Amino acid sequence: xxxxxxxxxxxxxxxxxxxxxxxxxxxxxxxxxxxxxxxxxxxxxxxxxxxxxxxxxxxxxxxxxxxxxxxxxxxxxxxxxxxxxxxxxxxxxxxxxxxxxxxxxxxxxxxxxxxxxxxxxxxxxxxxxxxxxxxxxxxxxxxxxxxxxxxxxxxxxxxxxxxxxxxxxxxxxxxxxxxxxxxxxxxxxxxxxxxxxxxxxxxxxxxxxxxxxxxxxxxxxxxxxxxxxxxxxxxxxxxxxxxxxxxxxxxxxxxxxxxxxxxxxxxxxxxxxxxxxxxxxxxxxxxxxxxxxxxxxxxxxxxxxxxxxxxxxxxx
Amino acid sequence: xxxxxxxxxxxxxxxxxxxxxxxxxxxxxxxxxxxxxxxxxxxxxxxxxxxxxxxxxxxxxxxxxxxxxxxxxxxxxxxxxxxxxxxxxxxxxxxxxxxxxxxxxxxxxxxxxxxxxxxxxxxxxxxxxxxxxxxxxxxxxxxxxxxxxxxxxxxxxxxxxxxxxxxxxxxxxxxxxxxxxxxxxxxxxxxxxxxxxxxxxxxxxxxxxxxxxxxxxxxxxxxxxxxxxxxxxxxxxxxxxxxxxxxxxx
Numbered sequence: 001x002x003x004x005x006x007x008x009x010x011x012x013x014x015x016x017x018x019x020x021x022x023x024x025x026x027x028x029x030x031x032x033x034x035x036x037x038x039x040x041x042x043x044x045x046x047x048x049x050x051x052x053x054x055x056x057x058x059x060x061x062x063x064x065x066x067x068x069x070x071x072x073x074x075x076x077x078x079x080x081x082x083x084x085x086x087x088x089x090x091x092x093x094x095x096x097x098x099x100x101x102x103x104x105x106x107x108x109x110x111x112x113x114x115x116x117x118x119x120x121x122x123x124x125x126x127x128x129x130x131x132x133x134x135x136x137x138x139x140x141x142x143x144x145x146x147x148x149x150x151x152x153x154x155x156x157x158x159x160x161x162x163x164x165x166x167x168x169x170x171x172x173x174x175x176x177x178x179x180x181x182x183x184x185x186x187x188x189x190x191x192x193x194x195x196x197x198x199x200x201x202x203x204x205x206x207x208x209x210x211x212x213x214x215x216x217x218x219x220x221x222x223x224x225x226x227x228x229x230x231x232x233x234x235x236x237x238x239x240x241x242x243x244x245x246x247x248x249x250x251x252x253x254x255x256x257x258x259x260x261x262x263x264x265x266x267x268x269x270x271x272x273x274x275x276x277x278x279x280x281x282x283x284x285x286x287x288x289x290x291x292x293x294x295x296x297x298x299x300x301x302x303x304x305x306x307x308x309x310x311x312x313x314x315x316x
Numbered sequence: 317x318x319x320x321x322x323x324x325x326x327x328x329x330x331x332x333x334x335x336x337x338x339x340x341x342x343x344x345x346x347x348x349x350x351x352x353x354x355x356x357x358x359x360x361x362x363x364x365x366x367x368x369x370x371x372x373x374x375x376x377x378x379x380x381x382x383x384x385x386x387x388x389x390x391x392x393x394x395x396x397x398x399x400x401x402x403x404x405x406x407x408x409x410x411x412x413x414x415x416x417x418x419x420x421x422x423x424x425x426x427x428x429x430x431x432x433x434x435x436x437x438x439x440x441x442x443x444x445x446x447x448x449x450x451x452x453x454x455x456x457x458x459x460x461x462x463x464x465x466x467x468x469x470x471x472x473x474x475x476x477x478x479x480x481x482x483x484x485x486x487x488x489x490x491x492x493x494x495x496x497x498x499x500x501x502x503x504x505x506x507x508x509x510x511x512x513x514x515x516x517x518x519x520x521x522x523x524x525x526x527x528x529x530x531x532x533x534x535x536x537x538x539x540x541x542x543x544x545x546x547x548x549x550x551x552x553x554x555x556x557x558x559x560x561x562x563x564x565x566x
Contacts, residue, residue, distance in 0.1 A: 040489075041460070041487060041489035041490075041492070042460050042487035042488065042491075043459070043460050043487055075538075108520060120540055138362040139361035139362065140360075140361055140362075162487075163489060165486065166361075166483070166486060166515070167361060167515070168359070168360040168361045168515055168560065169360075169515060169517055169553060169556050169557060169560070170360055170556070170557050170560040170561055171360065171361060172353075172515075173557065193491075194487045194488075195488075195516075196490065209489065238522075239501055241504075242498075255490075255491075255494050256494055256497065256522065257520040258521040258522075258551060258552075259521040259540060259551075284551050301490050304491050304546075305491050308489065308490075308491055309491075
């Protein structure tokens with residue numbers, strides 16, 4: 001079973017590839033039984049981090065322990081106790097669904113039958129296609145099979161590198177539902193995603209950009225890190241609204257968000273409720289008659305962009 | 317349903333169908349897209365989007381029905397279609413080992429632009445994307461977000477009537493994603509029709525109209541506000557999930 005103490009403990013890890021700093025001074029813990037998210041865009045360093053945790057690559061500096069074991073000295077012991085689903089589809093396309101599962105079970109010295117109980121809720125969804133070649137499955141089905149293959153040897157820790165990239169919105173929800181079921185059964189899970197909306201499915205998330213951790217927080221409380229009054233503004237003339245808002249002297253940041261535009265006011269001490277009527281009047285004065293303004297709570301994407309601006313000159 | 321936009325259609329699809337053996341991937345879809353419109357083409361994995369797009373860009377012959385893109389028939393005038401459209405896929409079409417300048421020159425040549433036109437385009441592109449100091453950098457050395465914007469700019473280098481964007485923003489950071497959409501708007505405002513697929517449902521709200529494809533058919537089509545009103549949903553994400561789930565159950 002999982003030993004006492006954190007399931008993953010990363011301490012001041014650094015990794016370079018030539019001139020590229022993939023990870024810089026990364027430190028975090030994942031508690032046993034936690035569903036932990038790594039949230040960040042392509043190139044943030046998420047995959048490198050997984051490669052270090054799965055002992056496929058060595059860190060340049062710092063240290064990391066997985067299930068209490070050192071990723072450098074005790075890599076063999078780690079490998080049989082973790083399940084890893086790489087970002088790229090890495091099953092055998094020419095083997096059937098069932099053959100893939102039996103293959104991965106045998107590599108870990110076990111059988112499909114021994115792992116059956118853990119994978120049953122997921123496998124039942126792909127069982128009708130047991131004889132189909134893995135390469136002929138739909139995107140959502142491939143992900144589920146890959147998850148089964150990562151679970152078939154009953155690992156204590158599951159590492160998932162962007163399991164939902166390129167998957168449609170419905171299959172993404174179903175996949176996270178499965179992860180929550182597994183977590184409820186006591187499995188520790190670390191999953192990465194570029195989709196901010198998936199962060200709320202995690203207990204804690206680390207926001208990553210350019211190889212650095214920007215913040216680690218409970219996704220439901222992360223909004224409190226946003227220090228500016230935030231308002232959602234709507235108008236039928238979206239581009240004009242964007243330009244007008246950006247031209248206002250008190251604009252801190254202005255970004256489109258679905259059918260609205262989020263306007264953060266530079267005056268951190270002001271109350272969004274008080275700003276709303278003023279902003280509406282000003283927009284009307286500038287010719288946006290249908291402007292609809294309402295104060296809102298910042299979400300994870302608001303926070304992420306705010307942190308990006310604070311740490312990266314390139315993003316500005 | 318809002319089937320026919322005003323003005324000349326840049327894309328006209330009538331009963332377009334594609335079968336593979338006994339499987340019907342695209343099942344008699346019909347819609348129009350107006351010149352200068354930003355049209356979101358949504359659907360679950362396996363719903364038939366990619367097959368439909370391959371027919372619309374002249375790469376795959378339809379089994380039935382018809383489609384005109386930029387004024388040309390996709391079945392009988394596929395070559396003219398290809399010359400009058402731009403295409404950018406999820407994975408970039410840029411050559412990583414060539415510099416930014418070389419990529420622009422290469423594509424300009426492929427699209428049949430004169431040297432003069434290529435130079436002009438290069439100058440305006442460099443201005444707009446602020447690429448000056450990276451012009452002689454190999455593409456693999458420039459940040460992902462810039463690569464994406466460059467790939468888009470190359471896709472519209474020849475001023476096509478219609479540009480197809482297949483999941484152009486996958487994996488990009490949230491700020492770059494938004495900058496990319498402003499590029500889309502600017503392009504549409506100059507008259508180019510934008511046909512875009514995405515898995516980010518907030519981006520669906522940025523489109524003038526969206527269609528939602530389930531099991532080879534278009535089951536919903538309209539402006540984002542129309543669809544939200546029709547399905548009494550708060551967001552397009554809610555509309556999408558409801559329709560796509562209903563399809564999966566079938």
